[in-house]
Amino acid sequence: MPNRISASFKDHKVFAGYITVGDGDSVAIAKALIQGGVNMLELGVPFSDPVADGPVIQRAAQRALENHTTLFDVLEVAKKIRADSSIPLVLFGYFNPFLHADPAAWLPQAKSSGIDGILVVDLPYEEGKNFYRTCLAHDILPIPVITPVTSTSRLKIITRYAKGFLYYANHKGTTGVRSGLPADFSEKIAAIQSATHLPILAGFGISGHKDAQEILKHADGFVVGSFFMKALEDGASLKELTQIARGFLEERI
Amino acid sequence: MNFLIAKNNYYDKFGGIFVPEILMPALQQLIADWKYYRRSAAFKAQFKKSLSEFAGRPTPLTEIPRFAEAVKGPRIFLKREDLLHTGAHKINNALGQCLLAKLSGKKRVIAETGAGQHGVATAAACAHLGLPCEVYMGAVDMQRQALNVQRMTLFGAKVISVNNGTQTLKDAVNEALRDWSASFEETYYCLGSALGPHPYPEMVASFQAVIGKETKAQCLKQLGGLPHQVVACIGGGSNAIGIFSAFIDQPSVELIGVEAGGKGNKPGEHAARFFADDVGVLHGCYTYLLQNADGQIMPTHSISAGLDYPAIGPQHAALFAAKRATYVAANDQEALAALKLLAETEGILCALESAHAVAHVMKIAHELPKENIVIINLSGRGDKDLGTIIEKS
Known part of the structure; x- marks a missing residue:
């Protein structure tokens, strides 16, 4: 069976949603997002020291840890989502919890829970060779991050080991809602496209329909994370969350 | 290596x-x-x-005979990083x-x-x-x-x-x-x-290596030989790697790093990373650190804020693994007692961080041969800690 990620980009543009698992009822939140048009999910594994995240996801991770959420709890959530959805599921987290749980032991369980890919925020390819090889051996695709300051030579090396898609971070700095895309967004995407055939999913700072549609003109999909987590933190109901997700696809007046 | x-x-x-x-x-x-x-x-x-001209190097190597007598120890010297501008190494x-x-x-x-x-x-x-x-x-x-x-x-x-x-x-x-x-x-x-x-x-160790170079030259000049033990407190590990650096390839010199034993042995009560004997990744490096069963980084405790950190520098991790240096812990009370004894006997007020190294020497001094030379890296002065010292006394 081909990996769900590769199949997904062949069929349609991707609208990915990120959630920090363990902050609220993650299975219900995931279903609400799927109902709102999200067709790929990034399942955030909470970490005590999330250096790449802005305040919204930091707070979500802190709450998830107060709820004692572990990597294995995240896999349980994946399994429950997988029970009635076939969208790609990508694990998203920091290296230490992945390393500490012994990859050879939990990766098979991740695969059988329906995980298709993994993005490790603080594991550049130089350090990740063994780990990413082990992931691939279990048909869990390692997803690399490309940034506005990634050089062409580095991009070429990264795309050599990358599978599935590239995650393009629109902005420098941490995750979080911002207003608007950088002026050179389309040029950056074009430069990446000239170096690889892999699909590009753009994330970081996307705050609404306008950003999303602008991204889709150039890239193969977009990710929304902090915007959803902020809405939930501010008390949005699941029904409202579905509406918020739909808003990224349909223009509102 | x-x-x-x-x-x-x-x-x-x-x-x-x-x-x-x-x-x-x-x-x-x-x-x-x-x-x-x-x-x-x-x-x-x-x-x-x-x-x-700005920081005030070189710093002296000070013998502390009255402290040594009080702890029934051999000759003990302090490398006086506490005398530097801004008060520490x-x-x-x-x-x-x-x-x-x-x-x-x-x-x-x-x-x-x-x-x-x-x-x-x-x-x-x-x-x-x-x-x-x-x-x-x-x-x-x-x-x-x-x-x-x-x-x-x-x-x-x-x-x-x-x-x-x-x-x-x-x-x-x-x-x-x-x-x-x-x-x-x-x-x-x-x-x-x-x-x-x-x-x-590598950079930080290189900039701190001046401590070791000076200490070694001072030992040879003032004492005519190398020390037997070099003792330093260890948070991230910069003062310790600084003074160790000149002695690593001198196998006769025993190198001892002293971590924060805090207020107890339970997780969260100390910052003794080697005690837990567990490795992982934090802040960009793979090293010994304090974590729970899920790989989450543990909170730490120490009376001294400078030792209150869950991971240890990778050079110390390698020294530990190669058994070239040994690592021990001193707890809050021992550090406080050492600080007071040093102040009373020698008129030197050290930082609570450095007091951990002094505390370990207090513990082992009486077992050491009298002709030994012990160097403690006195990494900082204690003015900043007066509030804590008064509160805990």
């Missing part, structure tokens, strides 16, 4: 560059700059000049890195601080070199070390309160890394200890 210079970014299996992709170009640039400036005659000359590193920042054209310097000593040192170095400076400090530490916050402000630095997580050193590092990931093109991140991603451990 070389415990001071990384081979392919590692010391044995410890170290590496575990950072978000956004920081990779910044670190690659830093590696290139460091490689260039460490060999630059102009850099070395300016660094040396600042160390002697931290200024050696801050001057080296801020000079690197200036020469490589950076317009702004950021730093994290725990006890405030590295923040004060960086603020002073930046004022000395004419660079704007911002320091991240945990809200809890800002309370514990209010005077240091004032000192940084007087030196023209902006102190930014960190209210996340445990509100201590590790959270200040997180916040500095977040700042740097958005600002690295114009901003230099001045990391305060021999840890973090490569090339920081």
Whole structure:
């Protein structure tokens, strides 16, 4: 069976949603997002020291840890989502919890829970060779991050080991809602496209329909994370969350 | 093997560059700059000049006979880093890195601080070199070390309160890394200890190596030989690697690092990383650290903010694994008692961090042969700790 990620980009543009698992009822939140048009999910594994995240996801991770959420709890959530959805599921987290749980032991369980890919925020390819090889051996695709300051030579090396898609971070700095895309967004995407055939999913700072549609003109999909987590933190109901997700696809007046 | 210079970014299996992709170009640039400036005659000359004329090097090696008598020990000497400008060894590193920042054209310097000593040192170095400076400090530490916050402000630095997580050193590092990931093109991140991603451990150890070089020369000149034991407290590990550096290839010299035993052996009550004997990745490097069963980083406790950190520098991890250095712990009470005894017997008020090294010597002194020479790296002075000392007495 081909990996769900590769199949997904062949069929349609991707609208990915990120959630920090363990902050609220993650299975219900995931279903609400799927109902709102999200067709790929990034399942955030909470970490005590999330250096790449802005305040919204930091707070979500802190709450998830107060709820004692572990990597294995995240896999349980994946399994429950997988029970009635076939969208790609990508694990998203920091290296230490992945390393500490012994990859050879939990990766098979991740695969059988329906995980298709993994993005490790603080594991550049130089350090990740063994780990990413082990992931691939279990048909869990390692997803690399490309940034506005990634050089062409580095991009070429990264795309050599990358599978599935590239995650393009629109902005420098941490995750979080911002207003608007950088002026050179389309040029950056074009430069990446000239170096690889892999699909590009753009994330970081996307705050609404306008950003999303602008991204889709150039890239193969977009990710929304902090915007959803902020809405939930501010008390949005699941029904409202579905509406918020739909808003990224349909223009509102 | 070389415990001071990384081979392919590692010391044995410890170290590496575990950072978000956004920081990779910044670190690659830093590696290139460091490689260039460490060999630059102009850099070395300016660094040396600042160390002697601004920081006050060389620092003396002081014998403490009345303390030695009180603990029934052999000859004990202190390497007086407490006498440096700003009150601790931290200024050696801050001057080296801020000079690197200036020469490589950076317009702004950021730093994290725990006890405030590295923040004060960086603020002073930046004022000395004419660079704007911002320091991240945990809200809890800002309370514990209010005077240091004032000192940084007087030196023209902006102190930014960190209210996340445990509100201590590790959270200040997180916040500095977040700042740097958005600002690295114009901003230099001045990391305060021999840890973090490569090339920081190598750079910091290199700037602190002056402690070891001076100590060794002073031993040979004043005492006619090498010491038997060299003892240093160890938070991230910069003062310890600094003094160890000159003695690593002298197998007769015993190297002892003293971690914070805190108030107990339970998780969260101490910062004794080697005691837990567990490895992982935090703040860019693979090393010994304190974590729970799920790989989450543990909160730590120590009476001294400067030792209150869950991970240890990779060079010490390699020294430990190779059994070239030994690592022990002293607890809060032992450190406090050592600080008082040193003050009473010798008229020297050391920092609570350094008091951990003094405390270990108190414990072992009576077992050592009388002809032994013990060197304690007195990494800082205790003025900043008066509040804590009075409160705990």
